Structures are given as C-alpha cells and as structure tokens.
Amino acid sequence: MMCAGASAQWLNYPSSGIPHLPDGKPNMSAAAPKTSAGKPDLTGIWEAQDQTYFFDLAAGLKPEDVVMTPWAKAIQKQREERDHVDDPLALCLPHGVPRVNTNGLFPFKIIQTPAVIVILYEQLGLFRQIFMDGRKLGADPNPSWLGYSTGRWDGDTLVVDTSGFNDKTWLDTTKSRPASEELHVQERFRRTNFGNMEVRAMIDDPKAFTKPWTTTTQKMHLLLDTEILEFSCNENEKDIQHRVTK
Amino acid sequence: MKRTFGLCAFLFAAAAQAQWLNYPTPDIPRTADGKLNLSAPAPKTADGKPDLSGVWLTRGGYTVNIAKDLKPGEVAFQPWAEELYKHRLGNEGKEDPQAYCVLSGVPREDVVPYPFKILNSKGEIVIIYEALHSYRQIFMDGRALPKDPNPQWMGYSIGQWEGDTLVVQSSGFVENNWLDNSGHMGTEALRLTERFHRRDWGHIDLQLTIDDPKAYKKPWIVNLQLIASDTELIEYVCDENEKDLKHLVGK
Numbered sequence: 001m002m003c004a005g006a007s008a009q010w011l012n013y014p015s016s017g018i019p020h021l022p023d024g025k026p027n028m029s030a031a032a033p034k035t036s037a038g039k040p041d042l043t044g045i046w047e048a049q050d051q052t053y054f055f056d057l058a059a060g061l062k063p064e065d066v067v068m069t070p071w072a073k074a075i076q077k078q079r080e081e082r083d084h085v086d087d088p089l090a091l092c093l094p095h096g097v098p099r100v101n102t103n104g105l106f107p108f109k110i111i112q113t114p115a116v117i118v119i120l121y122e123q124l125g126l127f128r129q130i131f132m133d134g135r136k137l138g139a140d141p142n143p144s145w146l147g148y149s150t151g152r153w154d155g156d157t158l159v160v161d162t163s164g165f166n167d168k169t170w171l172d173t174t175k176s177r178p179a180s181e182e183l184h185v186q187e188r189f190r191r192t193n194f195g196n197m198e199v200r201a202m203i204d205d206p207k208a209f210t211k212p213w214t215t216t217t218q219k220m221h222l223l224l225d226t227e228i229l230e231f232s233c234n235e236n237e238k239d240i241q242h243r244v245t246k
Numbered sequence: 247m248k249r250t251f252g253l254c255a256f257l258f259a260a261a262a263q264a265q266w267l268n269y270p271t272p273d274i275p276r277t278a279d280g281k282l283n284l285s286a287p288a289p290k291t292a293d294g295k296p297d298l299s300g301v302w303l304t305r306g307g308y309t310v311n312i313a314k315d316l317k318p319g320e321v322a323f324q325p326w327a328e329e330l331y332k333h334r335l336g337n338e339g340k341e342d343p344q345a346y347c348v349l350s351g352v353p354r355e356d357v358v359p360y361p362f363k364i365l366n367s368k369g370e371i372v373i374i375y376e377a378l379h380s381y382r383q384i385f386m387d388g389r390a391l392p393k394d395p396n397p398q399w400m401g402y403s404i405g406q407w408e409g410d411t412l413v414v415q416s417s418g419f420v421e422n423n424w425l426d427n428s429g430h431m432g433t434e435a436l437r438l439t440e441r442f443h444r445r446d447w448g449h450i451d452l453q454l455t456i457d458d459p460k461a462y463k464k465p466w467i468v469n470l471q472l473i474a475s476d477t478e479l480i481e482y483v484c485d486e487n488e489k490d491l492k493h494l495v496g497k
Contacts, residue, residue: 010402013389016369043368092347092485094379111367113299115272118365118374120381125349127374127381129363129479133272144481148266227383230398234347234485 010227015044018224019194026224028195032156035112040156040191043112045226048104049219057102057172057201060216072178072208079176085243087170092233094126094145096169097162097185098201102218109228117151117158122228130160137163143181145169158189171203180207195222266478271301274476275447282476284448288410291366296410296444298364298371301479302472304452308357312426312454312468322463327431334429340496342424347484349399350378351423352416353438353454360482361475371405371412376479384414391417397434399423412442425456435460448474 019030033041052059058066068076079086089095101108106123117130130151141148141164148164162185171177183205191197197220204212275286289297308314313321323331334341344350350358360377369387374380384403392402395418402418416438423432432438439455450472457465 010385010389010392016387094481094483111365111372113365113367116365118372120372120374120383125380127379129374131266135266135269138266142480145483145486146481229396230349230400232349232399235343235349 011229012225013227015224015226026195028193028222030194032191032193035114037114039153040158041112042110042117042158042189042191042197045107045109045223045228046197046220047107047223048102049221050104051102051173052104053102053172053215053218054099054104055172055174057099057177057203057215058175058213061213066177066213067210068177069208069210071180075178076176079170079178083244084173084176087173087176088145088168089124089170089173090239090243092124092237093168094124096145096165096171096179097128097147097149098187098199098215099169099171099173100126100128100146101187101199101201101220102172106231107223107226107228120228122231124233125231130158137161143167147183147185154188156190160187160189161185162187178208179203179205182207196220197222267480269478271476274300274474282448282474284446284474286447288444288446295407296412297366298412298442298444298450299366301361301363301475301477302450303361303475304357304359305471305473306359308426308468308470309359310427312353312357312430313466315469316466321430321466324461324463327461330431331429337496338494339427339429340494342427342429343399343422344378344424345490345494347378347488349380350375351399351419351425351432352382352401352403353440353456354423354425355380355382355400356440356452356454356470357426361477361479363479374479376482378484379482391415397421401436401438408441410443414438414440414442416440431461432456432458433460 019027021027035041100121103123108122109120111118115133117132119128128146128149130149132151135150137148137150143166144164145166147162149160149162151158151160165179165181165183167180169179171179186202188200189197199218199220200215202212202214275283277283291297339345355375355377358377362373362375365372371384371386373382382400384405386405389404391404395402397420398418399420401416403414403416405412405414419432419434419436421434425432436458441453443451445451452470452472454468455465
C-alpha cells in the first residue's frame with residue numbers, strides 16, 4: 001500500500017526490450033532472451049509468485065522428505081514456543097539463503113555480467129554476488145548471513161552453490177527451520193520463457209537434517225515497467241517494541 | 247563516535263578469515279612481481295566507453311570532513327544550516343543516521359572507508375557498497391530525473407558520457423542526509439553531480455559538485471580519488487551484535 005501510494009518516479013517507467021503480442025500487450029510467453037555469449041539472460045526484476053516458500057520452504061514435500069536432527073528439532077521448538085520473536089528478519093538482519101528469494105511481497109533485480117551475477121533485493125536493500133569466473137568455494141570462510149556463492153551453467157539452468165553461512169539464519173518463517181554452519185545450498189534458476197522463472201533449492205546440512213532435500217518448484221515472474229524501491233529497515237522503526245512472546 | 251566505530255569495523259574486516267579477499271582479480275594488468283599495474287591504460291567496454299567496473303576504495307581522509315580541502319567560505323552555509331552544523335560538531339555524532347544503521351546515503355558513500363564495486367549492466371551502471379550492505383543504480387538509458395520522487399537516502403541517479411567522463415546527476419534525496427561524519431548536510435533540494443574519470447587502470451578522479459541552495463548559498467566542489475583494489479567486498483551487517491549505541495551520548 002505504501003508503495004502504491006508513494007509519489008511514483010520510475011515505478012511506472014516503461015521497461016525496454018519487451019516482446020509484444022499483436023494487440024500490443026507484452027508477450028510473457030516469448031522465448032527467454034540470451035546473452036551475447038549464448039547463455040540465458042536472467043537480467044530483470046523478478047518476484048516470487050506468493051509467500052508459500054517464505055512461510056514453509058518444504059511446501060509440497062512429504063514429512064519423510066525433510067527430517068530434522070534432534071539438534072534442529074530442539075531449536076525449532078524453542079522458536080515456536082517463543083512465538084517467533086527471535087526471527088532475524090524482524091531485527092533487520094538478513095534473511096539467509098534461499099529464504100531471501102522467497103518473499104513474494106518484495107521484488108529483486110538480477111544484474112547479469114560475464115564474471116559475476118549480482119542480485120539486488122528490495123527487502124532490507126540486500127545484495128548477493130554469484131561469481132561465474134570459476135573460483136572455488138573456500139574451505140573455512142568467515143561465516144556470513146548470505147554465504148559465498150559460485151555459479152555455473154548446466155544447459156539453460158543457472159546452478160548456484162552457496163556455503164559459508166553462520167548458524168543464525170532461519171530457512172523459513174512459519175516453520176522456522178534452523179540451519180548450521182554446515183549448510184550448503186544449491187539453487188537452480190531456470191528462465192522458462194520471457195516472463196517466468198522456476199527456482200528449486202537443495203538443502204544439504206548434515207547437522208540440521210538427516211539427509212539433503214530439495215524444494216518443490218518455486219515460481220517467479222518478471223515484473224515490467226517498475227523498479228525496486230529503497231528499503232531502510234532501521235528508519236523510523238516502530239515494530240520491535242510490539243514483539244512480545246507468550 | 248562514528249570514527250571509532252568505522253575504524254573498529256575496518257580492522258575486524260582485515261582480521262577475518264579471508265574468503266576471496268586475497269583471490270586475484272581476473273583480467274587485470276600486473277607488474278612483473280604480480281602486483282596491480284595501476285598505471286596501465288584504462289580498459290574500455292565493447293562500445294568503446296571507459297569501463298569503470300571493478301572494486302574501488304576512496305583515498306582516505308574525507309570520511310570525517312568531506313570539505314577538508316576547501317578554503318574557508320567555499321562552503322557557504324545558509325544561516326540555519328550553519329547553526330545546525332555547529333550543533334552537530336558539538337554533539338559528537340549523536341544524531342548521525344548512519345550510527346543507527348540507516349543508510350549512509352549519497353554522496354557519503356563516496357567518502358566512507360569501505361570498498362565498493364562498480365558493475366555495467368543493460369542500460370544502467372550499478373554500484374554495490376560494502377558500507378551498510380547497500381547499492382545504487384545509475385540509469386544510462388536516457389530517462390530524466392524524476393520530478394517529485396519519494397525521497398531516498400541514495401537518491402535517484404542518471405548518467406551520461408561526456409567524452410571519457412561519466413557524469414552522474416542525482417536528486418530526490420531525503421531531507422536529513424549527512425555528507426560526512428561531521429554533519430555537513432544535504433536536503434531534499436540537493437542536486438549532486440559526480441564526474442567519474444578513469445585516467446588509468448588504477449585510478450578514477452571523482453569530482454563532486456554539491457548544489458543545495460536550501461543549505462548552502464552557492465555550489466561547492468570536492469575532488470576525490472578512487473584507487474583500484476585487488477580484493478572483494480565482505481558482508482557488513484550493521485544490526486548484528488550491535489554494542490555501540492549505548493556509548494553514543496553526545497555532550
């Protein structure tokens with residue numbers, strides 16, 4: 001509502017390079033564009049279809065697919081008992097990966113260059129770098145909220161491997177599943193056509209889950225004729241005082 | 247206060263377990279001993295324009311006072327602004343928005359002691375900043391600056407080439423922008439011009455023109471220098487393990 005009510009500047013600026021239907025409307029089913037190197041070009045403003053995976057990253061999976069270790073179960077129980085007041089996101093701390101992609105209320109913009117792909121997220125004003133230059137993930141990095149990411153192409157799918165997380169991130173919101181420093185995430189981004197992208201994320205964290213598991217297909221759609229807005233979490237903050245546990 | 251915080255955070259970064267901080271940047275000219283050849287020619291993009299992409303760090307000294315090289319009188323405050331500036335000088339940064347993890351804003355991002363990375367994308371240049379984990383978009387597609395935008399700490403930016411110089415014009419700033427630690431202010435009337443000239447591989451001359459008639463009686467100019475850095479940005483999370491605010495007491 002705030003966004004819609006704000007004095008619009010570039011929120012209504014027409015996007016360029018859009019394929020059109022005979023009636024002049026954007027053709028969201030046209031073929032996905034390619035870079036000059038012949039790879040899919042993911043550049044654009046995207047948004048998750050809804051908040052399904054933001055609330056429950058394991059949506060659509062069977063209980064036996066996602067089995068937590070006793071360590072993880074205890075942490076999840078504590079978070080639920082405390083009514084989720086410790087969610088880092090509510091304290092202006094980064095979402096973690098892959099949660100950062102999943103909140104359908106806020107768009108993100110992919111900036112694709114040959115050596116690095118950068119994702120600019122509207123929520124919290126975060127960014128991630130995905131290095132495409134062939135470097136390897138480090139063995140013992142300084143733990144971080146968004147991890148360290150390398151990417152490669154598997155056919156038309158961008159495969160992003162991320163590790164080097166701290167043990168404070170939440171994988172999702174309602175379920176408040178924990179992750180440890182052992183977390184390795186593999187995201188697969190596939191732009192199926194001009195207007196749509198599918199994302200699946202594999203979660204491999206032997207401290208938190210008894211076996212790796214992969215999300216069902218998350219749908220993302222391209223947003224046209226708009227822009228991402230500035231998000232300053234700490235500005236005029238009035239929420240934290242209302243965060244009370246049971 | 248901010249000085250202390252900034253320095254501590256910077257030292258911590260240097261001591262942290264390196265992940266890619268020492269990874270050699272690909273495709274850069276090096277001298278025989280493997281160091282960056284800072285005086286090699288500036289690279290060009292496919293369309294023949296100077297390529298500004300890379301990791302940059304501002305030559306130090308302007309974090310506290312962005313106008314430190316200017317003569318008295320060159321920063322000609324309006325009376326209310328002079329009063330506010332004196333108040334801020336006497337208040338040791340207590341009201342500095344950056345201390346409360348609000349965005350650093352532009353052009354302060356040009357003088358903070360943290361690296362940033364410039365990227366070329368379709369129709370725009372993007373800058374990602376280590377400081378406060380933030381970013382900014384500079385649109386190169388010919389659009390005009392918005393007339394009455396929702397104010398932003400980072401403003402709204404458009405760029406164009408004048409010969410080999412990227413000229414970035416920005417407006418649409420918040421009313422309470424700080425340009426440096428000492429509290430030089432920017433208001434919603436600020437029109438900022440940044441001129442980026444990559445004179446060789448290792449250096450960008452960056453000239454700022456601060457034109458804010460609400461706060462200053464005339465525009466003023468700051469000349470900065472950016473140095474190419476063979477390193478990476480690290481994650482900066484202002485709200486994590488925050489221990490500073492209780493010490494921010496002013497006078």
